[in-house]
Amino acid sequence: MKSFITTPAPHAHSGDSVRRNMLLVILALLPAYAVSVWQFGMGALITAAISVLACVCTEWLISRFLLKEQRQTIGDLSAVLTGLLLAFNLPSSIDWWIVLIGAVVAIGVGKMTFGGLGQNPFNPALVGRVFLLISFPAQMTTWPVAKGFATNYLDAETGATPLYYLKHIVKTGDGSTLGELPKLWDAFIGVMGGSLGEVSAIALIIGGIFLICCRVITWHIPVSIIATVALFAACTGWCGVLPAGLTTCDYVGYELLTGGLMLGAFFMATDYVTSPMTAWGKIIFGIGIGLIVMVIRTWGNYPEGMSFAILIMNACVPLLNKFRPTRFGEKKK
Amino acid sequence: MKTFRIGGVHPQDNKQFSAHQPITECPLPKQAIIPLVQHIGAPAQAVVAAGDKVKVGELLAKAGGFVSANICSPVSGTVAKIGDWQDAWGAPGQAIFIDVEGDTWMPEIDRTPDIKQQCTLEPKAIIDKIAAAGIVGLGGACFPTHVKLLPPPGKKAEVLIVNGVECEPYLTCDHQLMLEHGEEIIIGIQILMKALGVNRAIIGIENNKKDAIEHMTKLAQSKLGIEVLPLKLKYPQGGEKQLIDACIGRQVPSGALPIEVGAVVDNVATIFAIYEAVQKNKPLVSRVMTVTGKNVAKPGNYSVRFGTPIEEVIAMAGGVPADTGKVIGGGPMMGRAMDHIENMPANKRLSGLLFLSEAESIRPEEDNCIRCGKCVQACPMGLEPYLLQRLGQLEMWEDCEKHDVMDCIDCGCCVYTCPAHRRLLDGIRPAKAKVGAILRERAAAKAAEKK
Numbered sequence: 012m013k014s015f016i017t018t019p020a021p022h023a024h025s026g027d028s029v030r031r032n033m034l035l036v037i038l039a040l041l042p043a044y045a046v047s048v049w050q051f052g053m054g055a056l057i058t059a060a061i062s063v064l065a066c067v068c069t070e071w072l073i074s075r076f077l078l079k080e081q082r083q084t085i086g087d088l089s090a091v092l093t094g095l096l097l098a099f100n101l102p103s104s105i106d107w108w109i110v111l112i113g114a115v116v117a118i119g120v121g122k123m124t125f126g127g128l129g130q131n132p133f134n135p136a137l138v139g140r141v142f143l144l145i146s147f148p149a150q151m152t153t154w155p156v157a158k159g160f161a162t163n164y165l166d167a168e169t170g171a172t173p174l175y176y177l178k179h180i181v182k183t184g185d186g187s188t189l190g191e192l193p194k195l196w197d198a199f200i201g202v203m204g205g206s207l208g209e210v211s212a213i214a215l216i217i218g219g220i221f222l223i224c225c226r227v228i229t230w231h232i233p234v235s236i237i238a239t240v241a242l243f244a245a246c247t248g249w250c251g252v253l254p255a256g257l258t259t260c261d262y263v264g265y266e267l268l269t270g271g272l273m274l275g276a277f278f279m280a281t282d283y284v285t286s287p288m289t290a291w292g293k294i295i296f297g298i299g300i301g302l303i304v305m306v307i308r309t310w311g312n313y314p315e316g317m318s319f320a321i322l323i324m325n326a327c328v329p330l331l332n333k334f335r336p337t338r339f340g341e342k343k344k
Numbered sequence: 345m346k347t348f349r350i351g352g353v354h355p356q357d358n359k360q361f362s363a364h365q366p367i368t369e370c371p372l373p374k375q376a377i378i379p380l381v382q383h384i385g386a387p388a389q390a391v392v393a394a395g396d397k398v399k400v401g402e403l404l405a406k407a408g409g410f411v412s413a414n415i416c417s418p419v420s421g422t423v424a425k426i427g428d429w430q431d432a433w434g435a436p437g438q439a440i441f442i443d444v445e446g447d448t449w450m451p452e453i454d455r456t457p458d459i460k461q462q463c464t465l466e467p468k469a470i471i472d473k474i475a476a477a478g479i480v481g482l483g484g485a486c487f488p489t490h491v492k493l494l495p496p497p498g499k500k501a502e503v504l505i506v507n508g509v510e511c512e513p514y515l516t517c518d519h520q521l522m523l524e525h526g527e528e529i530i531i532g533i534q535i536l537m538k539a540l541g542v543n544r545a546i547i548g549i550e551n552n553k554k555d556a557i558e559h560m561t562k563l564a565q566s567k568l569g570i571e572v573l574p575l576k577l578k579y580p581q582g583g584e585k586q587l588i589d590a591c592i593g594r595q596v597p598s599g600a601l602p603i604e605v606g607a608v609v610d611n612v613a614t615i616f617a618i619y620e621a622v623q624k625n626k627p628l629v630s631r632v633m634t635v636t637g638k639n640v641a642k643p644g645n646y647s648v649r650f651g652t653p654i655e656e657v658i659a660m661a662g663g664v665p666a667d668t669g670k671v672i673g674g675g676p677m678m679g680r681a682m683d684h685i686e687n688m689p690a691n692k693r694l695s696g697l698l699f700l701s702e703a704e705s706i707r708p709e710e711d712n713c714i715r716c717g718k719c720v721q722a723c724p725m726g727l728e729p730y731l732l733q734r735l736g737q738l739e740m741w742e743d744c745e746k747h748d749v750m751d752c753i754d755c756g757c758c759v760y761t762c763p764a765h766r767r768l769l770d771g772i773r774p775a776k777a778k779v780g781a782i783l784r785e786r787a788a789a790k791a792a793e794k795k
Contacts, residue, residue: 012684016670016705017433019770021756022698023355023513023676027763029714087711129712129764229721288717288728338726338748339350339585340595 029128032283033088035227039218040095040278046201046211047103050157054103055207061107063094065114073123089128093117096136099208099274100318101143104155104169109147113139133325134285137318144318154204172204173269174314181247181262181309186254195261198268209274212267219277228281231290235297236276236304240266243305271317272304279317285325292331299324345551347576348586349595351724353757355579355677357552358513362636365644367520370660372447376419376651378404378440379429382692383480384487385411390440396423401450401627404440407475413488414478416627418649421445432654432673432682439689442651452625459527460623463535470539470622477621479628483507483518483582483611484674486693489618492610493539495603501540502606505591506533506547506615508556509575509582512675515696517632518612520645522549522556529612530563532619533570540608545570546591547612551577579677580755584609586724598751633657633690637699639665648690654697655685661697669705672698677756681705711764719758719768725751729758729768736775741782744775750783752776 047055070090074080084090097117101110117139125131144151156170176191193203201211209215222228244266248259266272271279280286280300287293300320307316380387388405392398398417405415421444429439449455465473475490495501506529510518522529533545547564549557549572557574564570575581575590585596587609594605602609610618613631620626629649636643641662648657658664664671664685672679673694682688719729727748735743749772758768 012686014683015668015681017681017683018670018705018707019767019773020672020679020681020754021677021759021769022670022672022679022681022700022705023756023760024708024765025353025355025761027718027761028708028765029711029763032716032763082709084711127712129714283714283716286715288715288720288730335728335747336720336723336726337350338598338751339589339724340597340600340751341726 029087029089032227033092035225036092036222036278037088037095039222039227040099040208042214042217043099043208043211043274044095046214047099047207049160050201050210051103051155051207052160054155057107058101058103058105058110058207059095059098061110062098062101062114063091065111066090066094066097066118069115069118070123073119074127078123084127087128090118093122093135096208096278097139099278100136100140100206100271102151102154103207104153105150109143109150112146113143116142129284131284132328133322134279134282137279137322141318141322157202157204157210170204172314173198173265174308177265177269178308178314180254180257181252184252184254186256189254189256192265193269195264195268198265203269205269206271206274209271212273215273215277219273222277222281228277229290229293231293232281232286232297233276235294236272236280236301237267239298239301240272240305243301247309266305266308270308270315275300275304275317275321280321280324285328287328287331287334289332289334289336291334291336292328295334296324296328296331299327345574345576346590347578347581348589348724350726351722351757352578352580352586353722353760354577355513355760357577359516359519359552361514361638361640361643362516362634362645363519364523365516365520367524367632367645367647368660369647370649370652370657372419372444372649373652373656374444375424376421376442376444376649377429377653377687377689378415378418378442378651379431379689379691380405380415380438380440382415382486382650383413384485385409385413387438388412388415390426390438392423392426392440394423394425397421398423398442399448399450400629401453407488411488411491413480414476414627416478416629417442418629418651419444420448430687432684432688433680434683454624454626459531461531463531463538463622465622467539467541470535473622474539474618477617477627479614479617479621480692481611482613482617482631482692482695484678484693484695489610489614492608493536499603500606501542501603501608502544503592503608504533504537504540504542504545505587505607505609506545507582507584507587507609507611508547508549508553508560509587510553511550511579511582512677512679513579514636514698515634515675516636517634517645517695519553519556521613521616521632522553522560525616526559526563528619529616530560530567530570531623532615534567535618535622536610536615537569542608543569547572548575548581548587548591549573550575550581579757580724580753583724583753583755585753598748628692631690631692631695633694634696635661636696637665637668637701638704639667639701640699641665650689650691652690654688654690654694657690658685658697665699665701667701668699669702670698670700672700674698676700677760678754707767708765710766713766714764716763718761718763719766722757722761724755724757725753727751729772730766732775733766733768733771736771739778741775741779745779745782749775749779
């Protein structure tokens with residue numbers, strides 16, 4: 012009597028895997044990376060390379076020698092993705108050893124201390140970034156001026172980001188620095204200063220829509236974040252605090268297209284592990300991020316608040332998971 | 345195109361192996377094994393003994409309770425013994441063993457191929473005939489049909505929903521039955537409508553069976569109250585609750601039966617059996633099963649008398665393929681993988697045999713849950729499988745109950761979709777069993793208290 016394999020149903024699988032999802036996100040980031048290399052040159056290449064390599068090595072070393080795990084996880088590409096996203100959140104001309112430290116902290120502290128993929132409460136790339144911001148505030152707020160591929164890596168000319176000027180304009184109502192802001196079209200395609208990966212809104216949006224179509228992420232988080240920010244900015248404009256040269260419409264445009272908003276909305280906040288599991292949980296998560304980022308941008312000390320907003324909402328995820336889906340047959344609540 | 349509103353997945357339908365294969369009759373076996381449990385409910389009780397001579401259609405075992413079903417002989421011959429028997433999954437039970445002699449049928453059974461259109465019986469007589477014939481749901485669950493046709497007091501059926509969906513990949517027996525016996529099925533539907541006292545029937549057919557949709561639509565055109573509804577291709581469209589949601593837009597509440605929203609659902613094969621029982625006096629003694637798989641030599645739809653060892657059915661399909669890892673009774677989403685094929689007969693519960701190669705049978709290694717939420721998106725009952733699995737593993741039964749584990753229909757969408765290959769149902773099934781037992785204890789305690 013021949014015995015066959017008797018594992019339980021179902022006996023079919025979609026073929027989806029962790030690796031496939033990570034790969035798709037990496038692919039979705041390539042347009043933004045292309046713009047970054049075009050705008051920031053060598054810095055973009057070197058920073059990303061170091062970040063990715065350092066993240067992968069950190070995960071492998073900890074897993075193999077510290078935790079002595081049997082199965083290695085670097086094959087699932089999540090460390091590669093974290094490395095890429097960390098690089099995207101840094102000024103492209105930052106010193107290589109700072110990138111290295113950031114990567115080690117992102118993976119070592121942000122991910123491995125909690126037990127590896129799936130167990131961490133906070134977005135590892137953002138843990139690394141915020142650690143660097145607090146430890147090396149000067150270097151982390153020195154931005155290279157985007158001069159195309161020829162941007163010097165070692166002696167980059169530095170300048171303030173659009174959000175820096177925007178914050179001053181909104182806080183004081185002084186419209187004299189309006190000229191420093193890039194044209195809205197430039198902000199859209201990415202001809203402006205900022206972190207390595209955040210500058211090109213169009214490239215990030217294309218990547219984001221690609222991910223939604225491939226069902227890697229859902230629309231809930233990006234749309235909630237963007238809608239909340241847009242509404243908040245519109246309300247600010249309607250309150251009449253904007254100076255003469257800046258219309259509400261333009262202001263909303265700047266808030267959406269500059270800074271880390273698009274990168275955060277499509278790629279950072281949507282990180283599987285640190286975002287809610289249910290539809291309503293995701294929507295409230297997005298609204299929370301939108302509110303916090305605008306509060307920081309408008310009244311806080313930092314010009315950009317995306318990292319903090321996401322990390323604060325990451326902490327709320329266990330609570331947000333209580334917004335469970337409507338059961339089949341249940342009356343709508 | 346209509347479909348159910350929550351969740352669902354899109355597996356490859358893999359129907360091409362056995363689709364459109366004409367129904368082929370299998371030869372009679374030398375010995376028939378007839379288990380006493382081929383349905384949900386109490387085992388049937390044998391009314392024959394060793395040495396008795398039986399004819400095809402003769403009652404072998406009568407229903408063992410309210411929720412139970414008759415078993416009529418699928419063969420003619422001498423009862424060899426009634427004894428212990430183990431199914432292909434190792435579950436113990438009792439079975440009647442008959443040495444087959446010839447093929448003599450009970451005299452009242454009409455074996456002519458003529459299609460009988462008119463039915464003049466009263467509803468009660470129809471239901472009695474269905475009960476006598478031992479008809480159970482042939483979609484896989486095997487619920488005794490006559491029980492379904494007797495709504496509890498206060499509940500009234502409004503619409504009959506006919507399940508022609510066959511959402512399990514690979515299986516094509518229902519499809520072929522609709523193409524070859526559509527007229528009988530329509531008559532069966534009319535009989536059922538009379539028995540239930542409804543004037544509306546909806547035949548739900550998934551969109552990958554366009555010829556069946558066309559054929560049944562043409563047949564139903566002149567029939568009052570019967571409509572054919574093409575449904576979007578999505579698993580588990582054929583799940584009772586999902587089908588009702590798609591056809592009439594009503595969701596059966598948790599813990600309730602379809603009659604709660606005025607619906608009665610029956611599979612097309614069951615309805616064909618009803619036609620044969622009511623119009624031809626023919627009890628349920630055979631069914632069409634699909635034998636299929638990538639490596640099967642002659643995949644197709646085989647009409648088999650119950651009791652026929654499946655080895656003989658498999659032989660008709662070309663034998664067990666050399667590269668076989670799993671033999672599944674049913675379809676790939678909810679079918680159960682058999683340990684062996686020996687000593688296992690075709691019966692009311694077996695809708696098909698699926699042979700998966702070794703490569704197709706290996707479950708990839710499990711990763712940590714990556715909290716992607718895809719299982720939540722896929723669940724057609726709106727549950728949170730990742731959470732239920734964890735609570736089940738931790739044996740937190742109260743929390744399992746609170747998170748509605750009893751609503752789980754075991755469809756497998758969550759496991760199908762999980763990128764980390766988590767064994768979600770492996771944790772959820774024991775939780776359902778345990779919570780089910782707790783609920784029954786609670787109900788019994790309450791009933792005892794009331795006395």
